[in-house]
Amino acid sequence: MKSVTILGSTGSIGVSTLDVLGRHPEQFHVYALTAHSSVDTMLQQCQQFNPDIAVMLDPVAAEKLQTAILETTVTTRVMSGPEALAYVASSAETDYVVAAIVGAAGLLPTLAAAKSGKRILLANKEALVMSGALFMSEVQQNNATLLPVDSEHNAIWQCMPVGDEQRHQFDGKGVRKIILTASGGPFRDADITTLDNVTPEQAVAHPNWSMGQKISVDSATMMNKGLEVIEAHWLFGLSSQQIEVVLHRQSIVHSMVDYNDGSVLAQMGNPDMRTPIANTLAWPQRIDSGVAPLDLVAAGRLDFATADFEKFPCLRLAYQALDAGGTSTAILNAANEVAVDAFLQRQIKFTDIAKLIEKVLHDLPANEASSLEQILADDAAARVLASELVA
Numbered sequence: 328m329k330s331v332t333i334l335g336s337t338g339s340i341g342v343s344t345l346d347v348l349g350r351h352p353e354q355f356h357v358y359a360l361t362a363h364s365s366v367d368t369m370l371q372q373c374q375q376f377n378p379d380i381a382v383m384l385d386p387v388a389a390e391k392l393q394t395a396i397l398e399t400t401v402t403t404r405v406m407s408g409p410e411a412l413a414y415v416a417s418s419a420e421t422d423y424v425v426a427a428i429v430g431a432a433g434l435l436p437t438l439a440a441a442k443s444g445k446r447i448l449l450a451n452k453e454a455l456v457m458s459g460a461l462f463m464s465e466v467q468q469n470n471a472t473l474l475p476v477d478s479e480h481n482a483i484w485q486c487m488p489v490g491d492e493q494r495h496q497f498d499g500k501g502v503r504k505i506i507l508t509a510s511g512g513p514f515r516d517a518d519i520t521t522l523d524n525v526t527p528e529q530a531v532a533h534p535n536w537s538m539g540q541k542i543s544v545d546s547a548t549m550m551n552k553g554l555e556v557i558e559a560h561w562l563f564g565l566s567s568q569q570i571e572v573v574l575h576r577q578s579i580v581h582s583m584v585d586y587n588d589g590s591v592l593a594q595m596g597n598p599d600m601r602t603p604i605a606n607t608l609a610w611p612q613r614i615d616s617g618v619a620p621l622d623l624v625a626a627g628r629l630d631f632a633t634a635d636f637e638k639f640p641c642l643r644l645a646y647q648a649l650d651a652g653g654t655s656t657a658i659l660n661a662a663n664e665v666a667v668d669a670f671l672q673r674q675i676k677f678t679d680i681a682k683l684i685e686k687v688l689h690d691l692p693a694n695e696a697s698s699l700e701q702i703l704a705d706d707a708a709a710r711v712l713a714s715e716l717v718a
């Protein structure tokens with residue numbers, strides 16, 4: 328029996344994770360669930376899974392949850408605040424930590440899980456984008472196990488050579504490059520001249536995946552793929568030149584590994600996050616995820632095309648930040664979070680997102696990403712500058 332903490336249990340990944348856990352009550356115990364402030368969803372999750380602890384980041388939401396729980400038979404203890412997130416991520420009572428908080432807010436609790444040697448099921452790519460070198464060294468030093476939930480990285484993980492001690496360094500192991508597939512988002516067929524006027528509603532309507540708002544906008548700008556390039560760099564120890572992005576509109580091939588001998592290994596499946604979640608929960612075993620079997624004949628065709636850096640400048644900016652190194656990727660991530668938020672609030676245009684990030688990257692000098700303090704300082708500075716530009 329493995330004990331599981333889900334950071335961000337009320338979100339899209341969190342809900343999918345509970346769906347998989349609910350299919351295997353004999354294998355997994357839910358130790359802790361956490362959320363920002365969605366009391367109703369959390370209460371319903373507590374009634375279904377009766378976790379030991381429920382954390383609401385927001386203290387008012389925590390009080391509401393506590394009151395509601397007292398009227399039920401649920402025995403869950405309610406906690407609140409950022410320290411409580413780190414506590415449930417590092418507690419000796421938990422084996423696995425699912426990192427499914429969105430954005431920079433996920434960094435500290437996920438880092439706490441790494442420091443206490445947990446199996447980390449990583450969905451929160453922003454944590455690696457912000458602090459890749461530091462994060463990977465904490466994972467290594469503390470014997471944590473880092474498994475990628477992000478579907479592309481999970482696909483690559485499944486196609487990588489096995490049997491290595493250093494599982495996160497694949498350079499020099501016969502891997503020529505990896506190919507990340509991208510659906511292209513809702514605007515993949517749109518003319519570049521129409522992108523100025525797209526609305527938040529259009530941007531979050533993803534053709535293949537159902538996801539949280541922030542990552543849906545990131546998919547529309549293709550910043551999501553850019554963040555994934557950076558994530559892949561840290562997870563697999565490959566240079567930016569070894570990480571390629573290819574458009575694949577059906578989202579069936581989740582990514583590929585291209586070997587020196589000409590072999591290209593791909594992982595396929597229906598676009599449903601329960602597959603990579605089940606894979607990381609059960610690894611190295613396999614369990615049922617509830618995902619329908621892939622019907623390739625029904626799918627009919629698999630298309631591949633070049634990703635357009637002019638139409639999707641965020642992808643170019645992410646490669647540039649990765650090559651610039653240091654805190655550049657933390658600055659990129661912070662500016663993107665502010666810009667996406669401003670776009671969702673209708674304060675800036677869709678096409679302003681990339682412009683704003685480029686300006687912040689240009690104006691703010693990056694530093695060496697050698698300490699958490701430096702990373703958080705540059706993250707904060709990028710947010711201030713980005714917010715000024717929005718205003």
Ligand code: NAD
Pocket residue numbers: 334335336337338339340341361362363364365384426427428429430432450451452453476477478536537538539540541542600
């Ligand atoms: P979501 O918005 O649906 O859920 C986010 C969760 O985090 C919620 O439980 C919310 O309560 C919690 N949260 C939000 N802000 C918080 C804060 N400041 N402090 C503490 N908790 C907070 O997001 P999602 O789509 O589930 O994505 C979660 C992460 O997984 C993101 O990093 C995303 O990039 C990554 N991811 C998601 C998908 C997907 O299919 N949804 C796929 C790959 C990777």
Ligand code: MG
Pocket residue numbers: 477478479555
């Ligand atoms: Mg992905």
